[in-house]
Each structure stands twice: as structure tokens, then as C-alpha cells.
Amino acid sequence: MTQGIYTVLSNKALTDSVYKMVLQGDTSALTAPGQFVNLTVEGCYLRRPISVFDWDENTVTIIYKVVGEGTEKMAKWQEGYECDVLVGLGNGFDMSKSGDAPVLIGGGVGIPPMFGLCKRLIAEGKKVKVILGFNKESEIFCKEDFESIGASVYVTTVDGSVGIKGFVTDALKNMTYTYFYTCGPMPMFKAIENTAVGGGQYSFEERMGCGFGACMGCSCKTKYGNKRICKDGPVLEREEIIW
Amino acid sequence: MVNTKVNLLGLELDNPVIPASGTFGFGYEYAELYDINCLGSISFKGTTLESRFGNPTPRIAECTMGMINSVGLQNPGVYKVISEELPKLKAVYNKKVIANVGGFSIEEYQQCASLLDKEEQVGILEINISCPNLHAGGKNFGVSAEGAATVIEAVKKVTTKPVLAKLTPNVTDITEIALACEEAGADGISMINTLLGMRIDLKTKKPVIHNKMGGFSGPAILPVALRAVYQVYEKVNIPIVGMGGISSAKDVIEMMLAGATAVQVGAANLVNPYACRDIINELPAVMEKYNIKDLNEIIGGAH
Incomplete structure (x- = not known):
């Protein structure tokens, strides 16, 4: 995980409520598809965890749905807007x-x-x-x-x-x-x-506090013990899931 | 040069900034980000005798300038904490730590505290008396002077280390509880735990949190915490560790002026994982700005 200031390169609507945003900054912490980022939104206390669509050496692309106050504000971010982002969270797909x-x-x-x-x-x-x-x-x-x-x-x-x-x-x-x-x-x-x-x-998705394993807000039980969706997940193997 | 060193119950802290229990795990998630040896101390994840999963999710709800959690003391149990977590914490943090102890009966508090008391790494025991007393209908120990005193007295019998009583603010008069803890032998008071709160989802029209209610923390509660620390400082003669919404060096100074010897930083760690480091780094400049040479001189200064 790294924390940094990222610059919005583009932020476009794909449908009525789904947006695609390209952010420029350090992507070295992204190691697997299925990881997510956690963005600070001005006026919201908690960060907003959003899954990564794709990334390269210096950009990370996210696609998000406007579902509430935080994502409504994100949808208004213009090209050049700078935001504080934690990058490279979660385990990702194996x-x-x-x-x-x-x-x-x-x-x-x-x-x-x-x-x-x-x-x-x-x-x-x-x-x-x-x-x-x-x-x-x-x-x-x-x-x-x-x-x-x-x-x-x-x-x-x-x-x-x-x-x-x-x-x-x-x-x-x-x-x-x-x-x-x-x-x-x-x-x-x-x-x-x-x-x-x-x-x-x-x-999996769950309401998170921190997004990096500290608060235990998003824990779940698995056949291999308690796991934190944000840190030990969000990806779980079929065989370990308790439905 | 300013002096940020404070003495908390015999522990010399390089600075008064301590991450609060439940917001810092056992330290090593944060050690991936920065050298956590800058911290005055660490109050690690609340530990109970048996392992606990905690409450069902959702356990987190956002609020204006704060959050609600109902994690419910998830922890691997004291034996695993001692055998697995504390060695991992020791590998990344070389100072004494504060063991946060929870319990659902007097015997459980005693067993858990006596086991952690033997750990050389542990400098202070912080007794979370905000847990429901399963032998008394689930009412929290910490909401009555008698319940609080019973826990502290019992823990003091089985420990050699200084004991902090961590108080809940969800009471009519917090000074009564603080006094009862002091009389029962507490060496210090840490306060405040979270405020009981609730959010309701307008789409589902039901509480956001599965357990309906949870503990409200974050910058929004700072004034409540300052008031409570100020009141308790007037009544007790033991040191206070102040917490509740602290997010900046200015907040640290404000809390110390209210009467705190050291402070804990909680929710801020979850939104800015560098919060404690940033507060420690900015503390000397903020002290100079307000003509403070030595933090020890401002403890209770607002009285």
C-alpha cells in the first residue's frame, strides 16, 4: 500500500450512474488485478474504496457507480483535480x-x-x-x-x-x-x-472503516478462520467461503 | 528546542501521542508505512480471554466528521495475542506498550490482565470497563461507580503494573465513575471511549449498523471529550490519558490543557494511516507557535 496525491486525467460518465476515472500517480503498489484504492473525498470523513479497472506504470483507472454522497462528489471531479488516495489495497485475484x-x-x-x-x-x-x-x-x-x-x-x-x-x-x-x-x-x-x-x-464487498486491515470493520468468517475483506480479501477462494 | 517528553505512570514517553486501542491493530499494518518507533506508546487491540469474532457486519457507518463502529472486540484471545501478536509487534516497535484488556466477567478481566501483566513488553494495563457484564444482565460495568470499581479492584489484585481505567462517556456523571476507579486503586484514567450512536439508511429505512447502535468517534466528539477530561481532572489526583476526536497537534495541546498527561489518537488513524506520525512531526512547531516550551507545563493549564 502507498499513499499519495493523484491527479485526475479524465472522469467520464459511461451510463447514467457509472463513471470511469483515470488517475495519475504512483502505481507501484498495485500487484494483482482485483485490488482496490481508497480515496479521500472532501467533506466525507471516511475514504471511498473503489476497485481498480486497470493500471499501467503511472495511471490507475477506476470505474465507480454513484450511490451516495461520496461518489456524487467524485463524479464532479474535473481533469486536473488532485486527491489523496491509498493505492494497492487488498489481495487481488490469484x-x-x-x-x-x-x-x-x-x-x-x-x-x-x-x-x-x-x-x-x-x-x-x-x-x-x-x-x-x-x-x-x-x-x-x-x-x-x-x-x-x-x-x-x-x-x-x-x-x-x-x-x-x-x-x-x-x-x-x-x-x-x-x-x-x-x-x-x-x-x-x-x-x-x-x-x-x-x-x-x-x-466481496463490505462497508469498510480503514481499508487496510487496522479497524476490523469488515471482517467475515471463513473455513480458514476470520478474515478482513479489506486486507485478507476482497478475493476469497470458493472452498473457504461460508455462505 | 521544545520538550515533548512526558512521564505516564512511570513510563517515559518521547511524546504524548499514543494510537488508541482498536484503531491500530497490533501495529504491524502501520509499520509497513512508517517507522512506528516515533510513537509515544501503543495501546493495542482490545484483548479478551477467549478469541472473539465480534458483531455481525455491517459494523461501520459514516457520520459528519466521524464514524460509528460496532466491531465488538474482535481479537484472537489473550493466548494468541501473547504468543503471536506481541512478538510481531515487538519486531516493529521497541518501546513499552499498553495492553487494552476487555472482559465479560470479573474473573475474565482478572485472568486476562494477569497473563498480560507477565509480558515484559507491556508497560501499562488499560482496562476497558465498557464491556457488557454477562453476569449482571449485560449492563456495562463502566456505567455504574460500583461496577467500575469492582473491575478495577479485582484487576489491581492480580497485577503489578500500573492500571488505567478506560471510561465510557455514556453515563450521567463521568466524574463519579472516575472517582470510584481512583478509590478502587486505578493508577490513571483513560477517557473517553466512544459515544453510543446510530445512523439510519434512507434507502432501506433501517439502521446502517447490523447491531443497530455503535460507538461514535472522530473529530465531532472532541468537544465532548475535552469537557469530560476537564471535569474529571478537577476531581481526581491521578493522571488522565485523554482521547476522543484528536486529529492534530493543536488537538493534542487542547486535550493536555484540559488535563491530559498523554493522549490517544483513534479514528484519525483510519482515514489517514500516517495521522500519529504527522501529529508528532507537527507538534514542536505548534508548541512554538503557542509559546509552549515544555508539554509538562500545560497539563491542566486551562483550569
């Missing part, structure tokens, strides 16, 4: 377990961390399938990003306006894959847990 043909399943605002993972798995020569779950057409984002790096993309919408009608599991149930990685809301996780075969990793 890519070594993917096998040759993993499937990545993202639901709504759980999709962003799947991109950094997808890009790195493809760079390793893996054949990656991606399932992106949305409610309806107007909420779709990032589909082209996954397609442009060579993933096989399957979109599901609850209302059937685009792609497969239904939930991510409606795409998953007939698929073959060596391993799965997922991030999204809890009802989606429970459906995946009932549908998926073989090993996988889930990236």
Missing part, C-alpha cells in the same frame, strides 16, 4: 489457478475488476470467456473493452433487451471452463455458487 480457459463473471458495478484480470489472463495466453450481467440495455458498460482485448463476451440482461435474457447464471449453466472468477452483488454470488462447477474466486 491468476495462477485459472487453467487454460477461465470464465470471468461480473455483475453491474462488480464488472470493473474483471477487466484488469481479463487483460492479464489473455496476456498469459489464456482463452477467456466473460459474462457481464446487467438489468437492462441502458446500464451496459465496458462490453467493448473486453471485446477489444480478445475475450469472448456474453451479455445477460434481466429484461432481455440485449443478449441472453436472465441472469449471469443463465449464460454460465451451459458453459465449459477451467476455473471461474467473479465480482458482483450477493444474490448473484449465491446463484453462481449453486450453478458453477469446479474452483473459483469471489471478490
Whole structure:
């Protein structure tokens, strides 16, 4: 983890409520896809933890949904705005377990961390399938990003306006894959847990205090003992999760 | 040159800044970021006899200039604290630390305190009397003078080290509790623990925190803490470790003027992991600005 002042290079709306922000600064603390950053928002006491979409030597890109006071303020940040960010938080996904043909399943605002993972798995020569779950057409984002790096993309919408009608599991149930990685809301996780075969990793969300393991605010019980979502997670292996 | 050294119950502290229990773990998360040997001391994560998971999540809620937590004393239990956590803390921090002790019965406080008392690394025991008394219907020990005194008296019997009684502010008259602790043999008072608070989510229309209520901390509570320390300083003759919303060197000085010999920094660590280091670094300049040569001269100076 590093703390620093980062400069907003761009901050654009992808849908009515989802934004993509590119921040410039030290990214040396990012070591795995699935890690997150924790941003100070003026006027809010606690930082805002946001998962990393992608990063390179000197920029980190995040995608976030406006859900409350903090993210409403973030959506107004202009190019050149400077913010205090903790970077490189959490464990991230373990890519070594993917096998040759993993499937990545993202639901709504759980999709962003799947991109950094997808890009790195493809760079390793893996054949990656991606399932992106949305409610309806107007909420779709990032589909082209996954397609442009060579993933096989399957979109599901609850209302059937685009792609497969239904939930991510409606795409998953007939698929073959060596391993799965997922991030999204809890009802989606429970459906995946009932549908998926073989090993996988889930990236969890929880209300956090610090984001770096000090306050114990986001603890959960696992088969291997208590874990802090922010520090020992957010990614947990399928076999250790207590549902 | 200004003097930031203070003596807390026989411990010579390089400065009065101590991270508060529950906001600093066992130090090593922060040691990844900076050399924590700059800290006056460390009050480590509240320790109970048995390991505890704590309360269900969500355990955290944000407030204006503060936060609510209902972690519920998650800790690995005193045996693991001694065998695993304290050696890890020792590897990154070479001064004496403050052992924060919790309990749900008098016997548990005694057992836990007597085990930590044997640790050379531990300089002071800080007894958190804000835990529910499971033998008395779950009412907190610390909300009655009698309950507080019973815990302190029992702990004093099994320890050789100085004992701080950590008081809850959620009482009618905190000076009564402080006096009862002093009479029961407490060597010092640390105060204040969090204020009982609540937030309600407008979308779900239910409390944000799973346990509905939790402990409110952060800069918003500084005036409450200053008032309470000021009141207690007038009544007791033992040193006070002041805490509640401290986030800057100015806050440290204000708390010492109210009557604190040393201070603890809590919630600030969670939003700025460098908070204690920053406060320590800015302290000499702020002292000079206010013509303070020696921190010892300002303790209780507002009275």
C-alpha cells in the first residue's frame, strides 16, 4: 500500500450512474488485478474504496457507480483535480489457478475488476470467456473493452433487451471452463455458487472503516478462520467461503 | 528546542501521542508505512480471554466528521495475542506498550490482565470497563461507580503494573465513575471511549449498523471529550490519558490543557494511516507557535 496525491486525467460518465476515472500517480503498489484504492473525498470523513479497472506504470483507472454522497462528489471531479488516495489495497485475484480457459463473471458495478484480470489472463495466453450481467440495455458498460482485448463476451440482461435474457447464471449453466472468477452483488454470488462447477474466486464487498486491515470493520468468517475483506480479501477462494 | 517528553505512570514517553486501542491493530499494518518507533506508546487491540469474532457486519457507518463502529472486540484471545501478536509487534516497535484488556466477567478481566501483566513488553494495563457484564444482565460495568470499581479492584489484585481505567462517556456523571476507579486503586484514567450512536439508511429505512447502535468517534466528539477530561481532572489526583476526536497537534495541546498527561489518537488513524506520525512531526512547531516550551507545563493549564 502507498499513499499519495493523484491527479485526475479524465472522469467520464459511461451510463447514467457509472463513471470511469483515470488517475495519475504512483502505481507501484498495485500487484494483482482485483485490488482496490481508497480515496479521500472532501467533506466525507471516511475514504471511498473503489476497485481498480486497470493500471499501467503511472495511471490507475477506476470505474465507480454513484450511490451516495461520496461518489456524487467524485463524479464532479474535473481533469486536473488532485486527491489523496491509498493505492494497492487488498489481495487481488490469484491468476495462477485459472487453467487454460477461465470464465470471468461480473455483475453491474462488480464488472470493473474483471477487466484488469481479463487483460492479464489473455496476456498469459489464456482463452477467456466473460459474462457481464446487467438489468437492462441502458446500464451496459465496458462490453467493448473486453471485446477489444480478445475475450469472448456474453451479455445477460434481466429484461432481455440485449443478449441472453436472465441472469449471469443463465449464460454460465451451459458453459465449459477451467476455473471461474467473479465480482458482483450477493444474490448473484449465491446463484453462481449453486450453478458453477469446479474452483473459483469471489471478490466481496463490505462497508469498510480503514481499508487496510487496522479497524476490523469488515471482517467475515471463513473455513480458514476470520478474515478482513479489506486486507485478507476482497478475493476469497470458493472452498473457504461460508455462505 | 521544545520538550515533548512526558512521564505516564512511570513510563517515559518521547511524546504524548499514543494510537488508541482498536484503531491500530497490533501495529504491524502501520509499520509497513512508517517507522512506528516515533510513537509515544501503543495501546493495542482490545484483548479478551477467549478469541472473539465480534458483531455481525455491517459494523461501520459514516457520520459528519466521524464514524460509528460496532466491531465488538474482535481479537484472537489473550493466548494468541501473547504468543503471536506481541512478538510481531515487538519486531516493529521497541518501546513499552499498553495492553487494552476487555472482559465479560470479573474473573475474565482478572485472568486476562494477569497473563498480560507477565509480558515484559507491556508497560501499562488499560482496562476497558465498557464491556457488557454477562453476569449482571449485560449492563456495562463502566456505567455504574460500583461496577467500575469492582473491575478495577479485582484487576489491581492480580497485577503489578500500573492500571488505567478506560471510561465510557455514556453515563450521567463521568466524574463519579472516575472517582470510584481512583478509590478502587486505578493508577490513571483513560477517557473517553466512544459515544453510543446510530445512523439510519434512507434507502432501506433501517439502521446502517447490523447491531443497530455503535460507538461514535472522530473529530465531532472532541468537544465532548475535552469537557469530560476537564471535569474529571478537577476531581481526581491521578493522571488522565485523554482521547476522543484528536486529529492534530493543536488537538493534542487542547486535550493536555484540559488535563491530559498523554493522549490517544483513534479514528484519525483510519482515514489517514500516517495521522500519529504527522501529529508528532507537527507538534514542536505548534508548541512554538503557542509559546509552549515544555508539554509538562500545560497539563491542566486551562483550569
